[in-house]
Amino acid sequence: MGRVTTRRSVIRIRDGALSTRPDTLVTEEPLEIRLDGKPLAVTMRTPGDDFALAAGFLVSEGVIASAADDLAGIVYCDSARDEDGVSTYNTVDVRLAPHVPAPDLGTLERNVYTTSSCGLCGKASLEAVRTTARWELDGDRPLGVGTELLARLPDRLRAAQRVFDRTGGLHAAALFSPDGELLDVREDVGRHNAVDKLVGRAAQNGALPLRDALLMVSGRASFELAQKAVMAGIPVLAAVSAPSSLAVDLAQETGLTLVGFLRGASMNIYAGAHRLSLPVGNS
Secondary structure (H helix, E strand, O other): OOOOEEEEEEEEEEOOEEEEEEEEEEOOEEEEEEEOOEEEEEEEEOOOOHHHHHHHHHHHOOOOOOHHHHEEEEEEOOOOEOOOOOEOOOEEEEEEOOOOOOOOHHHHOOOOEOEOOOEOOOOOOHHHHHHHOOOOOOOOOOOOEEHHHHHHHHHHHHHOOHHHHHHOOOEEEEEEOOOOOEEEEEEEOOHHHHHHHHHHHHHHOOOOOOOOOEEEEOOOEOHHHHHHHHHOOOOEEEEOOOEOHHHHHHHHHHOOEEEEEEEOOEEEEEEOHHHEEOOOOOO
16 A cells, blocks of 8 residues: 655755755655546545545545445455556546446546646536535525634644644645534645545545535635535635635635635635624724
């Protein structure tokens, strides 16, 4: 099984002094996802939680709603081996349950190579998300989450990043309860993979939709991350950096609460402010 980290020799310069030493790096390897034996997608990821990643990916694309009910199984492909005949554990085959209709692979727009930094370019339109989302976000239901609690989430996310402390090279995504309890956290070289691993684990545990959860991500809030929150029924997405314009459009159309630039007591609320308890002040 692939390791989360690896060691490489590096020339290090500090205060004008040169030395050679080993450095800990995050592992990045491709994962091919097959659906009933047919190639579906390739993503660059950090090995680990590969079955959850595949399940979360299928939830995000509207193929399944529950891993327990909609999947017959997920296995590593034994045929995927290196030149020494050792299994690479870099290909998984997802088998759908008999009652789940086989999707049109062409409509998924994922039968291509994707990067770990931004996912797939040229994503489907807002209409595609609206038509495939299985749950509404209960837009009129407030969670009563205060800005003081939101301000603490980045530090709690950072404190839970165990591999980041050793490598400095991973994104993270975490689920929090409305009172700030850490429910789950995943790390990966791709922020979209980290979210898929969270959603996939929830699907495997029969916990979807995640109507009482907040999704906190490192980095920016792209359209793809907003899509994944909507498809998992998550009402609040918060990010330490900026959202994209399309992420804001999707949040406004679906009722997702979207918070960006969440750094200490400062934050921007781009959509869904009604779900939060806001301080009294000038508008």
